[in-house]
């Protein structure tokens with residue numbers, strides 16, 4: 075058995091590879107940002123070949139850094155930005171269009187049509203999702219309708235669809251394996267999460283041939299082996315999960331009621347609900363959680379489209395900070411935002427509002443508003459959005475959350491974590507390893523090949539690094555949240571009547 079498990083963490087903004095040892099320590103890491111393509115306002119694309127080449131190059135780099143050879147690797151686990159849609163030619167392996175990214179709003183009107191066609195409740199019942207342009211279904215249809223000859227080719231069985239996990243496995247195996255796992259399938263809006271199969275009625279509605287779709291397997295199993303031409307040897311690909319489900323697993327939230335929140339490009343709050351698919355009454359999604367067993371586990375999820383991405387916007391478009399981490403210093407330089415709120419609804423609003431037409435909004439600005447306050451309002455917007463999610467989750471589960479496990483790039487910001495704890499009146503636990511997405515994928519792969527014996531062994535690796543306790547008075551908390559709800563009202567429906 076090799077000494078390390080590799081996690082390929084293909085995120086929205088970067089491709090990353092991490093080598094973990096048995097204690098869950100990071101032994102080597104390499105990361106590369108890749109191009110974000112914005113062809114029109116509200117549209118987001120990636121180049122699938124760049125996704126693949128960046129992922130392969132960081133894998134080689136991470137292995138090279140510690141001189142690891144193929145024989146040192148026990149297994150590979152894959153975790154990925156979910157919903158992002160790629161369609162390629164079965165023979166040549168060439169994508170027929172760019173990857174349409176989860177954040178892309180191009181099919182928003184199509185989803186409105188789906189609702190007026192009366193399909194909303196069927197989608198909710200079978201897929202656990204709330205119809206939205208976020209998911210893969212309408213993106214596949216868009217590609218088939220807009221790329222010349224695509225629909226005919228798809229009907230002839232010449233095209234394949236995959237989310238990013240599927241695309242990576244296809245390339246790692248040199249076109250031998252076309253597969254996805256339950257967690258990724260559950261984000262397509264085409265998968266019946268109760269019957270565990272592609273839903274024929276939804277496929278018919280979007281006119282998507284079933285032959286395009288990958289086989290669906292558990293998150294922890296040997297899907298196949300890397301091609302020697304690609305990796306120089308055969309390594310088992312033994313785990314795959316959407317990044318948020320992988321993070322839930324990496325945080326060791328194995329029991330029903332356990333919750334984590336990831337602060338990355340977006341924010342994703344997931345609660346394990348065990349073998350029960352809980353239906354939300356408050357705008358959350360029912361989704362499949364990663365599991366090391368055949369039997370499916372479910373989760374309730376709150377998805378926020380723009381979180382850390384708003385900080386990138388401060389850096390790249392507003393040019394107010396040189397780095398994301400510099401925001402912490404600016405936030406600490408002022409007492410408060412002076413009543414300024416920023417709602418980063420750049421791509422509409424996800425949970426719990428599901429408003430495709432909301433847009434970014436800044437309110438409460440006065441002549442005295444400073445740059446520091448503007449930055450602080452942007453950072454605070456992450457915490458407010460999570461507080462909306464927690465409110466919905468507490469209403470659905472009737473449990474007051476006493477603790478929240480956090481991870482993702484932006485959870486390194488201690489100002490944000492303290493403000494989050496204050497706003498929620500909840501203890502925040504930041505673990506030693508905040509690369510829990512990658513760790514979750516590694517655990518899923520390692521369990522499948524016996525690198526780790528069971529979840530009990532894995533649990534011992536989870537350790538807290540920092541705890542944040544709430545210090546805010548109830549009255550102030552209430553006042554701040556009231557202001558946020560007012561700001562949300564201003565952002566909603568903004569672009570509804572645009573052409």
Ligand SMILES: Nc1ncnc2c1ncn2[C@@H]1O[C@H](COP(=O)(O)OP(=O)(O)O)[C@@H](O)[C@H]1O
Nearest residue numbers: 085087338339382383385386398399483484487
């Ligand atoms: N110290 C920080 N303060 C605020 N935001 C941060 C900080 N560090 C990183 N971020 C934000 O976190 C995101 C990166 O987190 P990561 O988990 O790597 O994202 P992803 O997996 O979505 O690509 C970026 O959007 C970045 O702006």
Ligand SMILES: O=P(O)(O)OC[C@H](O)CO
Nearest residue numbers: 085086155156338339340
């Ligand atoms: O790339 P991330 O970490 O922001 O995650 C993206 C999500 O999977 C989208 O659903």
